[in-house]
């Protein structure tokens with residue numbers, strides 16, 4: 292049985308994991324819960340958030356489980372270029388899906404807020420949604436964004 296395992300700081304990744312679990316009828320665990328629920332090398336879909344270009348806890352999850360595909364949740368808008376950069380920076384060979392999460396300033400500490408604000412100021416060519424997100428926070432989580440990963444799982448794995 293394949294499980295959905297996630298790592299989330301402010302809730303966007305957890306929401307995607309819940310939506311995916313419901314849609315595919317697969318059990319869902321946080322990475323911490325998985326420690327007691329899953330065995331070494333069990334098959335999982337691993338969803339986690341992006342911090343400074345890196346998928347959080349990826350190395351940890353890689354060591355423990357057999358990862359069928361990854362879902363990386365970030366604040367930036369989707370682009371093929373960004374997906375390719377993520378693949379390279381995180382040394383991913385299995386399929387990787389980008390899921391736009393958002394920003395929730397209320398759940399970030401002082402330094403994280405400053406860091407994210409600086410990224411927002413220095414980022415070029417921002418669309419209106421992205422400008423608004425950096426200004427006051429925004430949530431882009433939607434079932435539609437899971438379309439590709441759902442298709443992949445339905446065709447290949449369940």
Ligand SMILES: Cc1cc2nc3c(=O)[nH]c(=O)nc-3n(C[C@H](O)[C@H](O)[C@H](O)COP(=O)(O)O)c2cc1C
Nearest residue numbers: 299300301302303304340343344365366367392393
């Ligand atoms: C310190 C910090 C660094 C971040 N770096 C990136 C990044 O490199 N790329 C990106 O797309 N989003 C970045 N984000 C945004 C998060 O990935 C985004 O808020 C995501 O939705 C968080 O998921 P969560 O709610 O499950 O924790 C960063 C956020 C923080 C706080």
